[in-house]
């Protein structure tokens with residue numbers, strides 16, 4: 001490919017975005033969750049702070065609402081909620097990435113430039129049986145927060161750096177950070193000859209010339225094959241490793257209780273390996289994958305994930321020119337050895353129209369005046385009436401037009417269930433998920449965030465979360481409550497109202 005042809009691939013993406021992105025009306029998008037400018041979105045990439053703003057790139061195919069020919073889409077924000085789309089940042093246009101610019105991360109270099117580190121996918125002929133072979137290598141591009149130039153020395157980490165026995169075809173998703181000594185580190189996902197997932201550690205003085213440091217963590221055949229999109233950071237005195245297991249068996253997914261995992265532990269002083277104290281699902285809903293984190297200037301560790309799941313990607317919203325959205329950015333803490341999540345505090349600036357009810361006795365069905373809507377921040381505190389114990393509590397949202405999405409709590413079993421079976425989906429995919437919630441005397445605190453086509457539930461101050469896409473027609477704005485047995489609840493509700501004009505400022 002000549003230089004001119006290479007540039008044309010990116011220019012073609014810009015031209016396509018310019019032509020079709022603007023046809024998408026802001027009212028057709030989530031209000032405060034990032035969706036692709038046009039076409040398809042998967043993993044968050046390059047989630048970073050640069051030049052005074054938050055940058056969120058994403059796996060992107062502008063040309064269709066299906067996965068193909070990965071580019072990097074790009075958006076910026078001052079508050080992590082109202083995103084402005086910038087032109088596509090990377091296109092698959094070099095011999096080392098012509099099959100796709102896969103997931104990666106970003107960091108500000110010592111000299112003030114913004115570095116994107118990503119996986120380049122290239123073809124490497126065919127097997128004797130004619131099956132195409134691919135290679136995955138780690139590459140960088142450097143830019144000013146808008147335009148990025150791929151480094152002429154790419155790839156910066158090739159399969160030659162891998163220890164014997166590791167596969168060159170599954171070596172991807174670098175997450176880069178700067179250590180306290182000023183040098184750069186990155187973790188990258190890999191698999192061995194038995195397809196077992198490994199997280200590898202690399203180091204570099206300049207982010208261009210990298211050395212292999214060793215195996216940080218191993219799946220050990222527990223969950224799926226490769227652990228995609230690893231992220232590693234220190235939080236509240238512990239080390240936290242996030243990963244998304246590929247190809248989990250159904251029973252493995254059930255055992256984990258979600259589609260992405262977090263390990264909490266320490267780094268062994270001698271071996272440098274991750275010493276795991278515990279491993280849990282990050283989110284007990286259906287649509288949560290490939291999370292990535294950043295550190296805000298005021299020291300908060302904030303995580304964002306793809307609000308989807310590879311098995312349900314046919315669940316597209318009708319008549320849309322876009323597919324895929326990110327979760328709400330969530331502040332992370334480690335409490336009692338577990339990862340806890342809470343909506344970023346910036347969300348509070350979007351709240352208005354407070355409606356509250358205190359000590360409402362609930363038995364059977366109830367609708368409360370002023371409690372409705374599809375862009376809502378709802379806090380519920382549920383407790384038994386006297387010494388009695390209710391059997392279930394349910395919250396129905398996106399209710400109307402024959403549809404409903406139901407969140408129910410069974411205090412005896414300590415189970416939260418999220419069910420979108422009757423949400424208007426036309427796809428026979430997973431629609432129900434359950435999550436254990438430790439109960440204190442059958443009382444439970446729930447915060448529920450709705451944004452047009454999604455529900456995110458934060459239980460017990462964020463100790464458990466459940467996330468799901470809700471495909472229901474936006475005319476279904478009903479919210480109602482139900483109790484089997486008798487209980488008492490407090491309700492606080494705000495309307496969430498972003499300035500939707502912020503979406504399209506190209």
Ligand code: FRU
Nearest residue numbers: 043059102103172228229290
């Ligand atoms: C995870 C993933 C990554 C890869 C990207 C490709 O969802 O499979 O491992 O880099 O998506 O789009």
